[in-house]
Amino acid sequence: MSYAAAIEQLNTMTPELYQKAGQPRRKFSLDEIRVLLAELGNPQLKFPAILIAGTNGKGSTAATLASILSAAGVRTGLYTSPHLERANERIRIDRSEIADDDFARLFFRVSGTAGQMVKVQKLPQQPSYFEILTALAFLYFAEAGAQIAVLEVGMGGRLDATNVVDPLFSVITDISLDHMEWLGPTITAIAREKAGIMRRNGTLITLPQHAEANQVLGEVATELNVQGVNAARYMPGLLGAEDPYTVHALGAQIEVNSPLKGAHQHRNLALAIASAVELAERHGFPVTAAAIADGIKLTRWPGRLERVRSGGVEWILDVAHNPAGAWALRAGLRSLLGDNSAKVLVFGCLRDKPIAEMAQILFPIFEHVILAPIHSSRAASIDELLAAARATGTKAVAEENVSEALKTAEELAVGSPIVVSGSVYLVGEARSLLLGARQEA
Secondary structure: OOHHHHHHHHHHHOHHHHHHOOOOOOOOOOHHHHHHHHHOOOHHHOOOEEEEEOOEOHHHHHHHHHHHHHHOOOOEEEEOOOOOOOHHHHEEEOOEEOOHHHHHHHHHHHHHHHHHHHHOOOOOOOOOHHHHHHHHHHHHHHHOOOOEEEEEOOOOOOOOHHHHOOOOOEEEOEOOOOOHHHHOOOHHHHHHHHHHHOOOOOEEEEOOOOHHHHHHHHHHHHHOOOEEEEHHHHOOOHHHOOOOEEEEEOOEEEEEOOOOOOOOHHHHHHHHHHHHHHHHHHHOOOOOHHHHHHHHHOOOOOOOOEEEEEOOEEEEEEOOOOHHHHHHHHHHHHHHHOOOOOOEEEEOOEOOOOHHHHHHHHHHHOOEEEEOOOOOOOEOOHHHHHHHHHHOOOOEEEOOOHHHHHHHHHHHHOOOOEEEEOOHHHHHHHHHHHHHHHHHO
16 A cells, blocks of 8 residues: 555544544543554564653654664654654654655555454544554554654643553643643643653653642652653753753763754753763763764754744744743744844634634734634644734734745835744644745746
8 A cells, every 4th residue: 555545544533524424532541542452562662761741842752762772872762653754754763754655655555454343343533543553553563663762742741542562751831721722721730741751760850930830740750750850951051041051960061052053942851961961971982072973063953943944034933822832932932033033924724723812922022923824624724813912903914825924024024124923833833835846946
């Protein structure tokens, strides 16, 4: 079966299409993914793993840690979500995403196995989109001989499909309000779900953060006798907060010079460095200070304050998709651009996000806001986006599609940078269009 057929079948497994087809809302559980993995030979047991959960920054932390390990000569698997342009981006070995042929072969192995299990009632239903991809990633890492896998938790933690591994240690990044429909309405409730990736007598690497999150993480860690590692020692000092900066680790001064820009990335970098040190000092991995510096410098994680030139215009792409991300973007733009402020924002988001709050944070700092629809049944309507703009006193223009939104933005920018943000879906489509235009030029 072809790669195109695999993607087509995978796309029928999204939660939105299940709901459209009248299927009941799925209940989170690890039972079904465990049964499926057992049938596939338990590939998740064939390599050590690190679990990284959080609301914001977990992908950046995971990508940086994986890059450090690869720089150290460790064959490293990286599993992240969601993707910007292609599903293959989620599954990588040493900076190379899974090949189309391998993706298709393993997809049909997983989906075929699951289908047979449903027929004989070993499974009550077909696995979800995320469960299929998680099983596929585990098979690929085992097959490719990964010496370690860095796993970004998809959502929550306690009942996320990645949480079937027994991690060497757990990492929790910043926690804020997001996915409240699934995880709970408060930071306390969300933090408790994230805390589910801890293991009894294990280790947790984190940073001080919101008081409610700190309290929950501390309570769970105490209950499970978890050793805490505070990554704050790898944060830049107040006098050295500009990039690049140096930190002391593994007996040496390390230059932290990351392509991931914005002061919020300092926290993610600190967590990645602390994780690398933990692997070197307590788990025997050949990570050196030089590998940490090189891995940070070589990290590739697009769509995070990413600067792209296309058609003679500078574009800044950022997947800020919740209020905390919007604040980080706003601060990042100030430090990135200085006096050369961006005048135009292209924006679109999902309707289950706090649209009004995100608009209040972002819209007033731009002269022009271009609203764009995105390809998702969860997308906010143009009317909803326009209402959010009106509430901020912003005059926004709505376009029929992302391509037209980018063209209008170019006309209005008059040489200033253009920001595209609000949703991973929007940034992914815009990035594809802009890079395609650049390649054609």
